Amino acid sequence: MKILSSGTYSDRLVSYSVIFSLIWSILGMAAGVYVALELVIPTIDFGQEWLSYGRLRTLHTNAVIFGFGVTALMGTAFYSVQRTCHVELFSPRLAWFCIIAWQFTVLLGGLSLLAGWNAGKEYAELEWPIDILIAVIWVCFGIVFFGTIAKRKVKPIYVSNWFYGALIIVIAMLHIVNSLAIPVTISKSYSLFAGAQDAVVQWWYGHNAVGFLLTGGFLGMLYYFLPKQADRPIWSYRLSIIAFWAFTYSYIWAGPHHLHYNAIPDWVQTLGMVMSIILLAPSWATMVNAVMTVSGAPQKLKTDHSLKFIVLALAFYGLATFEGPMMAIKSVNAVSHFTDWTIGHVHSGALGWNALITFGTFYFLVPRLFNTQLYSKRLADIHFWLAISGTMLYILAMWGAGISQGLLWLSLGDLGELSYGFREIMASMQPYYILRVIAGLVFLSGAVVMIYNFFRTIAGRKTATVQIPAPSTASEQQVTV
Amino acid sequence: MNAIDIHRKLEENAGLLIFGILFVSAIGGLVQILPSIFQETVEPTADTRPYTAAELLGRDIYIREGCSTCHSQQVRPLLAEVIRYEAPAHAGESVYDRPFLWGSKRTGPDLSRVGEKYTDEWQRIHLIDPRAVVPKSIMPAYPWLERRKANARNDVHLRMKALQRLGHPYSDEEIARAADDVAGMTELDAIVAYLQSLKIDTSVDQSEGGH
Numbered sequence: 001m002k003i004l005s006s007g008t009y010s011d012r013l014v015s016y017s018v019i020f021s022l023i024w025s026i027l028g029m030a031a032g033v034y035v036a037l038e039l040v041i042p043t044i045d046f047g048q049e050w051l052s053y054g055r056l057r058t059l060h061t062n063a064v065i066f067g068f069g070v071t072a073l074m075g076t077a078f079y080s081v082q083r084t085c086h087v088e089l090f091s092p093r094l095a096w097f098c099i100i101a102w103q104f105t106v107l108l109g110g111l112s113l114l115a116g117w118n119a120g121k122e123y124a125e126l127e128w129p130i131d132i133l134i135a136v137i138w139v140c141f142g143i144v145f146f147g148t149i150a151k152r153k154v155k156p157i158y159v160s161n162w163f164y165g166a167l168i169i170v171i172a173m174l175h176i177v178n179s180l181a182i183p184v185t186i187s188k189s190y191s192l193f194a195g196a197q198d199a200v201v202q203w204w205y206g207h208n209a210v211g212f213l214l215t216g217g218f219l220g221m222l223y224y225f226l227p228k229q230a231d232r233p234i235w236s237y238r239l240s241i242i243a244f245w246a247f248t249y250s251y252i253w254a255g256p257h258h259l260h261y262n263a264i265p266d267w268v269q270t271l272g273m274v275m276s277i278i279l280l281a282p283s284w285a286t287m288v289n290a291v292m293t294v295s296g297a298p299q300k301l302k303t304d305h306s307l308k309f310i311v312l313a314l315a316f317y318g319l320a321t322f323e324g325p326m327m328a329i330k331s332v333n334a335v336s337h338f339t340d341w342t343i344g345h346v347h348s349g350a351l352g353w354n355a356l357i358t359f360g361t362f363y364f365l366v367p368r369l370f371n372t373q374l375y376s377k378r379l380a381d382i383h384f385w386l387a388i389s390g391t392m393l394y395i396l397a398m399w400g401a402g403i404s405q406g407l408l409w410l411s412l413g414d415l416g417e418l419s420y421g422f423r424e425i426m427a428s429m430q431p432y433y434i435l436r437v438i439a440g441l442v443f444l445s446g447a448v449v450m451i452y453n454f455f456r457t458i459a460g461r462k463t464a465t466v467q468i469p470a471p472s473t474a475s476e477q478q479v480t481v
Numbered sequence: 482m483n484a485i486d487i488h489r490k491l492e493e494n495a496g497l498l499i500f501g502i503l504f505v506s507a508i509g510g511l512v513q514i515l516p517s518i519f520q521e522t523v524e525p526t527a528d529t530r531p532y533t534a535a536e537l538l539g540r541d542i543y544i545r546e547g548c549s550t551c552h553s554q555q556v557r558p559l560l561a562e563v564i565r566y567e568a569p570a571h572a573g574e575s576v577y578d579r580p581f582l583w584g585s586k587r588t589g590p591d592l593s594r595v596g597e598k599y600t601d602e603w604q605r606i607h608l609i610d611p612r613a614v615v616p617k618s619i620m621p622a623y624p625w626l627e628r629r630k631a632n633a634r635n636d637v638h639l640r641m642k643a644l645q646r647l648g649h650p651y652s653d654e655e656i657a658r659a660a661d662d663v664a665g666m667t668e669l670d671a672i673v674a675y676l677q678s679l680k681i682d683t684s685v686d687q688s689e690g691g692h
């Protein structure tokens with residue numbers, strides 16, 4: 001018997017964040033397809049500054065990471081923290097502010113990139129006025145999140161919240177330090193760090209933005225929505241603790257693998273390499289934990305769309321976190337660095353892991369938030385196959401491109417002369433780049449099918465408010481999910 | 482009390498958890514970054530000097546257009562790479578680079594040693610229409626660079642002043658005449674000036690390696 005306590009969850013803002021996140025996913029991926037096409041037909045920017053590859057590519061990464069990714073993380077963090085704490089959000093108003101102000105900031109940021117405001121650091125291209133907005137919203141996000149945890153009705157803090165908590169804290173630290181700069185005008189600033197030092201700071205930021213946002217943040221999503229949807233407790237609580245702390249500790253060290261053979265001290269590179277290989281352990285510990293959790297629900301895996309997406313995402317997570325440590329080995333990196341192999345690795349994480357787990361979670365959330373059934377399971381099935389084929393084709397094309405680039409660049413003839421000119425190698429990339437455009441279109445059309453499905457689902461809805469169940473008496477972690 | 486019990490404490494106290502995460506995640510960064518701030522100051526190599534007013538504007542255009550999304554500026558000390566691009570990068574060459582532009586993707590070739598490899602005229606044609614000189618190139622064209630004045634916003638002296646505050650050795654006099662130095666220059670002129678400044682520092686003993 002479940003006793004209901006008074007009050008309802010603040011879920012409307014979660015619905016909105018799902019919708020905003022979906023809009024960003026389409027915009028961001030459309031920009032991705034467009035820049036992919038620009039590498040095949042370079043004249044399709046029509047001499048327009050804002051369509052130029054350098055600007056549009058930056059818009060692509062910002063729209064997918066900060067628009068699609070962060071909005072989804074905020075929404076799911078707000079959804080799950082209420083349920084794992086058995087209370088309504090601390091200050092729903094501030095939570096609304098976070099969601100809305102974030103959309104406004106990303107939009108402004110996107111437009112500023114197209115206008116040529118660019119701080120020049122990867123994944124931190126936004127200029128100082130927007131950096132300040134980001135910092136303010138991020139602090140508010142932290143207040144809502146930890147405020148909710150502080151007033152929780154159950155004693156333990158559930159494991160998904162550690163990951164979301166790490167996302168909030170670590171990203172705040174990285175963002176503030178890496179963005180330190182002296183403003184010159186509203187649209188231009190100079191980094192407080194220069195040269196090699198700037199490089200080390202930037203990749204400390206860049207790698208851990210990947211670590212605590214694209215990996216850790218989404219692990220928070222995994223730890224809540226996977227057990228929930230599989231209807232099973234997490235397989236090993238102990239393993240989740242060990243994996244969390246090992247992950248949080250070791251990730252931070254791995255940044256220098258982005259600077260192998262670059263002009264930074266050797267000891268820093270070596271540390272980065274060793275810690276990256278160690279990172280395989282906590283990464284896979286989480287994967288094992290999650291796989292064992294679903295393996296208790298084999299029936300559900302066959303029929304449940306949400307779960308299918310989440311488990312497929314887990315497979316790509318396994319791939320990316322295996323490939324990453326391999327690429328961090330200096331002798332492998334000598335070949336992979338600067339090539340499309342890196343791009344393939346990025347998208348096996350970005351499409352295979354981040355996008356798929358988010359889609360799976362949305363298949364779970366949309367019918368619940370709108371108190372109805374999914375419009376079409378068949379369309380969800382079609383989406384599943386488009387998503388898997390798009391991702392696989394993208395990765396295979398980039399492996400082909402990247403490995404041949406890497407080897408051809410380094411190839412020497414009998415007399416020690418270069419075997420191939422740069423332009424020759426560049427021109428030979430065309431077939432792979434064409435395949436990548438197709439892969440992107442396939443993946444994107446899957447997302448469009450999903451959005452149509454959600455649109456029809458919501459069109460036939462009744463609105464729902466969910467009463468907060470009182471905490472159960474057992475204090476064990478598992479039942480608090 | 483075993484590890485799980487200790488952890489239970491962390492996990493039942495939000496403040497401790499926040500502190501724990503902050504502490505554990507800060508260590509790696511501190512170890513890697515602090516030495517570069519307090520100990521290992523990088524000295525500029527003999528030929529490395531702050532960018533001139535025109536080069537600086539050119540570099541800022543390079544950043545604005547996202548050139549570094551396709552071009553690296555970092556020759557690694559690998560045999561084939563040194564043959565292709567010449568001397569490997571030295572940390573002392575980028576002490577005036579804010580931000581650094583080493584890049585992470587080489588869709589087009591490395592540019593850190595492109596200076597004086599081509600004539601100014603070649604660079605100008607190439608930026609306006611890359612396929613006029615490299616038929617199979619996939620580089621975008623930048624026709625607007627020719628139409629715009631490099632110092633249209635009249636802020637080049639502000640840029641240099643900001644850098645001076647950060648320790649770049651510009652004299653007040655250099656800053657005062659910067660606007661005159663770039664008067665009449667287009668964005669195309671500025672970016673070509675920047676590209677031509679990217680040269681090998683011949684004073685560096687290459688046997689020392691990259692750093």
Ligand code: HEM
Pocket residue numbers: 028029030032033035036057060061064065069122342343346347350351354355436437439440441443444550585586588
């Ligand atoms: C329709 C799907 C997509 C397509 C066609 C696409 C295409 C591209 C292209 C062409 C690039 C530039 C590659 C280069 O520099 O050579 C790129 C970069 C990037 N994309 Fe995507 N993308 C897609 C989806 C995504 C998603 C969903 C994410 C993240 C969640 C993402 C994250 C990134 C990142 C982080 C980079 C920068 C990689 C680096 O600098 O190493 N992409 N993408």
Ligand code: HEM
Pocket residue numbers: 122210214215254257258259276277279280283317320321322323324325326327328329333336337338342345346348349350353354585
């Ligand atoms: C144990 C886990 C991982 C390790 C050790 C790792 C390692 C690496 C390495 C060595 C590179 C190439 C650096 C270079 O040569 O420039 C790289 C690039 C990258 N990885 Fe991972 N990776 C891991 C997991 C992931 C995951 C799960 C994602 C999720 C999306 C991801 C996203 C990226 C991105 C965006 C880049 C491109 C950065 C850039 O150059 O712009 N990685 N990673």
